[in-house]
Amino acid sequence: DIQMTQSPSSLSASVGDRVTITCRASQGISNDLAWFQQKPGKAPNRLIYTASTLQTGVPSRFSGSGSGTEFTLTISSLQAEDFATYYCLQHNTYPWTFGPGTKVEIK
Amino acid sequence: QVELVQSGSEVKKPGASVKVSCKASGYAFSTFAITWVRQAPGQGLECMGWTSAYTGNTHFAQKFQGRVSLTTETSTNTAYMELRSLRYDDTAVYYCARWGTSCSGSNCYIDVFDIWGQGTVVTVSS
Numbered sequence: 001d002i003q004m005t006q007s008p009s010s011l012s013a014s015v016g017d018r019v020t021i022t023c024r025a026s027q028g029i030s031n032d033l034a035w036f037q038q039k040p041g042k043a044p045n046r047l048i049y050t051a052s053t054l055q056t057g058v059p060s061r062f063s064g065s066g067s068g069t070e071f072t073l074t075i076s077s078l079q080a081e082d083f084a085t086y087y088c089l090q091h092n093t094y095p096w097t098f099g100p101g102t103k104v105e106i107k
Numbered sequence: 108q109v110e111l112v113q114s115g116s117e118v119k120k121p122g123a124s125v126k127v128s129c130k131a132s133g134y135a136f137s138t139f140a141i142t143w144v145r146q147a148p149g150q151g152l153e154c155m156g157w158t159s160a161y162t163g164n165t166h167f168a169q170k171f172q173g174r175v176s177l178t179t180e181t182s183t184n185t186a187y188m189e190l191r192s193l194r195y196d197d198t199a200v201y202y203c204a205r206w207g208t209s210c211s212g213s214n215c216y217i218d219v220f221d222i223w224g225q226g227t228v229v230t231v232s233s
Contacts, residue, residue: 034220036220043224044152046220049219050216087151087152089152091206094168095154095169096142096219099151100151101152
C-alpha cells in the first residue's frame with residue numbers, strides 16, 4: 001500500500017497567517033492527489049483535486065502544488081473558518097489512502 | 108442539488124451485522140462509483156472499498172475482504188454497505204462518497220470524492 005505522511009501533524013496559527021501543509025507519498029503518484037478539509041462532526045469537504053485544481057466554490061486563498069511524491073496545501077491568509085483538520089488523499093493506486101491529517105488550531 | 112443521504116445511526120452487538128444505505132439524488136447515479144470511508148473516534152479517514160453503480164464491480168481494501176459487501180440498486184439510486192462479524196473496533200462514522208472519470212478533450216482524470224454523505228454512526232457495544 002502507498003503510505004501517505006503529512007507534516008506537521010498540528011499547528012497553531014493566527015488569522016491572517018500563511019499556512020503550508022506538506023503531504024508525502026511513499027512512491028510516485030503523479031498528480032493523483034486531493035486535499036480535504038474536515039470540521040468536527042462533519043463530512044470532509046474537497047478543496048483541491050488533481051494536486052492543484054481548486055474546487056468550485058472554494059476560496060482562492062487555498063492552493064495546491066506538487067507532483068510525484070511531494071505535495072503542499074497553502075492557505076495564503078488564514079481565516080477564522082479555516083480552523084479544521086486537513087487530509088490529503090492519493091488515488092493513484094488501490095487501496096486509496098489518506099494522510100493522517102493536520103489539525104490547524106487557533107493561536 | 109447533488110447529494111448523498113445516508114441512513115441513521117446504528118447500535119449493534121459484537122458479532123452482528125450492519126447495513127448502511129446511501130441514497131443519491133441530483134445526478135445520473137450510474138455514471139459514478141461509490142466509495143465507503145470510515146473514521147473511528149478521534150482518528151483519520153480510511154477507504155474500505157468501492158462499487159461501480161454502472162457495472163456493479165467492486166474493490167475492497169484487503170483488511171475488509173470477506174467481511175464487507177458493497178452493492179447498488181439502480182432502481183432507487185441507492186448504494187449499500189454491509190459489514191459482518193462486527194467487532195468493538197468497528198465503532199466509527201461511515202461515509203459514502205462518489206467518484207468518477209471526467210474528461211476535458213483528451214485529458215481525463217479521476218474526479219474523486221466531490222460529494223459525501225453526511226455520515227452514519229455505527230456503535231458496537233455489548
